[in-house]
């Protein structure tokens with residue numbers, strides 16, 4: 001069977017799983033939210049990394065059913081966690097293709113309602129590239145999602161080719177500093193300058209900032225002193241199965 005057919009099967013036969021990585025509030029150590037990251041547990045090949053099947057899913061259009069599975073599964077877990085009283089939030093990654101799916105907002109609304117989860121508990125992460133081939137349409141979709149209460153983050157911020165003008169045009173709440181700028185902190189003077197500039201810009205535009213790929217206490221110290229609000233990375237936790245997140249869930253405010 002070709003990979004495409006196998007992926008089609010994976011959606012219907014329980015081979016997909018979401019792992020979750022905490023986004024941590026720098027000031028309190030509390031849980032700002034969780035990022036859901038898709039995993040494919042292939043019956044023979046073991047775990048296939050998203051980098052190997054997401055591009056295929058995008059090319060074939062399978063990304064659409066795949067992503068609805070992701071949203072539904074994230075909302076099922078959200079409902080379960082929130083029942084325990086914790087104000088947990090989950091972020092899902094949206095790809096370029098989904099901004100050509102005009103049914104996206106209404107289908108997300110239906111999934112939220114079915115699971116009795118408020119829109120404010122769901123966040124979407126998108127890359128600059130995902131919205132840039134048709135910015136007009138992307139803005140309409142994002143506005144509808146915002147009207148449902150969802151938050152919107154720009155992922156891998158600083159690595160795309162698009163102009164900064166979209167920060168003003170697009171209805172976004174947060175930027176995620178790409179881990180390539182975090183990796184060599186605090187020693188690399190250029191990366192330090194870039195990170196400070198992003199934080200200044202975000203402050204002026206009233207956007208939250210999440211630094212990705214934080215692996216060391218030294219990186220965290222630099223980011224805390226520079227005024228970065230949220231951090232995410234192996235220093236706190238790798239992405240983990242839902243069943244291993246209880247300690248973090250109890251830190252949700």
Ligand code: G
Pocket residue numbers: 036037038039049050051054070092093094095239
């Ligand atoms: O976990 P990591 O190897 O986990 O993820 C690799 C890449 O796959 C990241 O760029 C991430 O954004 C992407 N990815 C993970 N899960 C999803 C998903 O559910 N949808 C989309 N579109 N991309 C995802």
Ligand code: G
Pocket residue numbers: 021037093155156179212213214215232233234235238239
């Ligand atoms: O593109 P996106 O930012 O969604 O992808 C997140 C990717 O980064 C996932 O593959 C995730 O597993 C990985 N990741 C998360 N934290 C760290 C980290 O601290 N270091 C490294 N190297 N990768 C990380």
Ligand code: NA
Pocket residue numbers: 035093125155
């Ligand atoms: Na992401």
Ligand code: MN
Pocket residue numbers: 155156176178179212
């Ligand atoms: Mn990212």
